[in-house]
Amino acid sequence: MNYIDNIAFAILLIIGIGFFVKNSKKIVRNIKLGKNIDRSDLPKERFNNMLKIALGQSKMVKRPIAGILHIIVYAGFIIINIEVLEIIIDGLFGTHRVFSVLGGFYSFLIGTFEILAFLVLASVIIFWIRRMVLQIPRFWNKEMKGWPKNDALNILYFEMVLMSLFLLMNATDNHFQNLNVGNPISQYIANLFQESSFTTVNIIERTAWWLHIVGILIFLNYLYYSKHLHILLAFPNTYFANLKPKGQFTNLKAVTNEVKMMMDPSADPYAAPDENAAPPEKFGASDVTDLNWVQLMNAYTCTECGRCTAACPANITGKELSPRAIMMKTRDRLEEVGKNIDKNGKFMDDGKQLLNDYITAEEIWACTSCNACVEECPVNIDPLSIIIDLRRYLVMEQSAAPTELNSMMTNIENNGAPWQYNQMDRLNWKDE
Amino acid sequence: MNVPTMAEMTAQGIQPDVLFWVGCAGSFDDRAKKITKAFVKILNKANVQFAVLGTEEGCTGDPAKRAGNEFLFQMHAMTNIEVLNAYEVKKIVTACPHCFNTLKNEYPELGGKYEVLHHTEFLKSLLDEGKITIEGGKFKGKRITFHDPCYLGRANDVYEAPRLLIEKLEAELVEMKRCKTNGLCCGAGGAQMFKDAEKGNKEINVERTEEALETKPNIIATGCPFCNTMITDGIKAKDQESNVEVMDIAELIANAEDL
Numbered sequence: 206m207n208y209i210d211n212i213a214f215a216i217l218l219i220i221g222i223g224f225f226v227k228n229s230k231k232i233v234r235n236i237k238l239g240k241n242i243d244r245s246d247l248p249k250e251r252f253n254n255m256l257k258i259a260l261g262q263s264k265m266v267k268r269p270i271a272g273i274l275h276i277i278v279y280a281g282f283i284i285i286n287i288e289v290l291e292i293i294i295d296g297l298f299g300t301h302r303v304f305s306v307l308g309g310f311y312s313f314l315i316g317t318f319e320i321l322a323f324l325v326l327a328s329v330i331i332f333w334i335r336r337m338v339l340q341i342p343r344f345w346n347k348e349m350k351g352w353p354k355n356d357a358l359n360i361l362y363f364e365m366v367l368m369s370l371f372l373l374m375n376a377t378d379n380h381f382q383n384l385n386v387g388n389p390i391s392q393y394i395a396n397l398f399q400e401s402s403f404t405t406v407n408i409i410e411r412t413a414w415w416l417h418i419v420g421i422l423i424f425l426n427y428l429y430y431s432k433h434l435h436i437l438l439a440f441p442n443t444y445f446a447n448l449k450p451k452g453q454f455t456n457l458k459a460v461t462n463e464v465k466m467m468m469d470p471s472a473d474p475y476a477a478p479d480e481n482a483a484p485p486e487k488f489g490a491s492d493v494t495d496l497n498w499v500q501l502m503n504a505y506t507c508t509e510c511g512r513c514t515a516a517c518p519a520n521i522t523g524k525e526l527s528p529r530a531i532m533m534k535t536r537d538r539l540e541e542v543g544k545n546i547d548k549n550g551k552f553m554d555d556g557k558q559l560l561n562d563y564i565t566a567e568e569i570w571a572c573t574s575c576n577a578c579v580e581e582c583p584v585n586i587d588p589l590s591i592i593i594d595l596r597r598y599l600v601m602e603q604s605a606a607p608t609e610l611n612s613m614m615t616n617i618e619n620n621g622a623p624w625q626y627n628q629m630d631r632l633n634w635k636d637e
Numbered sequence: 638m639n640v641p642t643m644a645e646m647t648a649q650g651i652q653p654d655v656l657f658w659v660g661c662a663g664s665f666d667d668r669a670k671k672i673t674k675a676f677v678k679i680l681n682k683a684n685v686q687f688a689v690l691g692t693e694e695g696c697t698g699d700p701a702k703r704a705g706n707e708f709l710f711q712m713h714a715m716t717n718i719e720v721l722n723a724y725e726v727k728k729i730v731t732a733c734p735h736c737f738n739t740l741k742n743e744y745p746e747l748g749g750k751y752e753v754l755h756h757t758e759f760l761k762s763l764l765d766e767g768k769i770t771i772e773g774g775k776f777k778g779k780r781i782t783f784h785d786p787c788y789l790g791r792a793n794d795v796y797e798a799p800r801l802l803i804e805k806l807e808a809e810l811v812e813m814k815r816c817k818t819n820g821l822c823c824g825a826g827g828a829q830m831f832k833d834a835e836k837g838n839k840e841i842n843v844e845r846t847e848e849a850l851e852t853k854p855n856i857i858a859t860g861c862p863f864c865n866t867m868i869t870d871g872i873k874a875k876d877q878e879s880n881v882e883v884m885d886i887a888e889l890i891a892n893a894e895d896l
Contacts, residue, residue: 450741451792452738452742452788452793453792456711456743456747457711460708461711464712467712468716488707516819518824518841519835521821521839521844522834523839567835567836570835572827573787573825573829574703574828575787575821575826576791576792577787577819577822580791580818595705597707598705601705601706601707606705606706609832609833610832613704613828613832614700617696617698617701618709621661621713622665622696623661623696623700623830623831624661624665626661626665628695631691631694634659634664634670635674635677637670
């Protein structure tokens, strides 16, 4: 009956990974609700960007303290996962520390993991202090109330618990402690158990081992509900990010066709529209399905660090706009649309949309299009492109620009300048 | 002032080396016109064969595009492109980062492909070619801070040309806390120039001006007519008009030489 453990472990693993795969498919489906945009060009440059920005964390260190702590947690996370592989093999086959056949190299590995685990634990505690004690402003903007705040804390607690369990598991492993190599951290914790009986220590070791792997599986499944998805999506997000100059906005093709027709002197103004022609495309975006899939992936990738908002001139001066909130609201609406599809088989009109129900006109008109948010984002998210698409809908579909902007646009239309000056006076300056 | 138009040059059978795109602010705004004239003085001094479009120039469509009016933008873009292509324009220089960005990045897809330079890049190339020499003159030793226009800096990664020109004036270049990629917007971009700001607790231009004043400058230099207006307003709001001047890089160079 020694197999019960192994079977339980296998079932746990299948359930844990199974749920994760199921939810991942939902995320992919939701992202694909976005409009098509071609980002298949320049694969080499894209790959290099991904290596540099996602793997190499090059934009994180722009804020050195947060950046270095983040690199420690990130490196720890990746490297300690080698240990998870051992746990899985041990769990499935009933072995104990199967990699220990590597001898001295194994001790070196585990020793490194222990030091990393300790550093991660320390970093995460510092993160918690920054958030809760120092109350760094960007973690306390108004969009960070409720779930976003709890989500951030949950992640920190998860990591604290997982790292502690890893160290505890090593500390209470009598055989491992007796070897007394590769235990630079856990040997001190082991001292605490010197008075305890062999059985007690053994039970603690088994419990820590099980809780560690269960914790990892829960954390894996927590990602779907959390801002922590960035640990996976940072990679495709940096790969597919915009490579053009930041000031270059897209030219809407649908508009180009119309403008060309308007400017064509041989066009027949009374011509009946082509019956086979597709209905005209909607200009701009009022809901998430009008955005492109890269913008939707951006929304899932955002980890709500708030660097964008801290750099936003509108937000700094107390305006309603927060680029982070733009991304969070886009994700909230996208998840709502996704749930609607889960429930009804296809999207049923729910009388809501991204514009107005989530993002208000006041927010998007406060933007100066300065690109500070785009520049700041450590994973190349582009909140500005969403703001502009929403503006396009407001202006071209609803004629709902602020009055002063309407005057500006009327002036451009009539005088060829945003002010009321006569086109014929354009060169007057040379004689003034 | 010698300011030939493309029409005049073409009539004489001359193809100028570069088109100076003046822009709406440079043509109509009283403050920006001074920048335009300063730049023309330098062009004439350096014997650059240039021309302007004059009454054939129209708004590039930038503010319309940033406001979300793609129709108005593309109509203006295509009209301008027809004019530019008719004159077989190859190279454009402009003193407005908004015109610069639009002409450089957004016109090519609509059929307007030109080499487009911001005037600070162009001045730097004149310097490199030895067509102008910049000496300290009256700005020697002055404290000058440079405000990065968003559409020049972050939007197009031009940070060094304006700074190099300031250094050539033998002035002391002092950087603000937020500069280059971290530069704070003046508050005018994205068509904000033409409307009141949304409700908040401060004007962006005041925030930026305060940052500039922290460097205790004699002069705040910019390379954009809209930034110039915003910072000048900020200086007025802070009652610093008698202590600090707001000047375009082209003005600094022209004034240094007393052109």
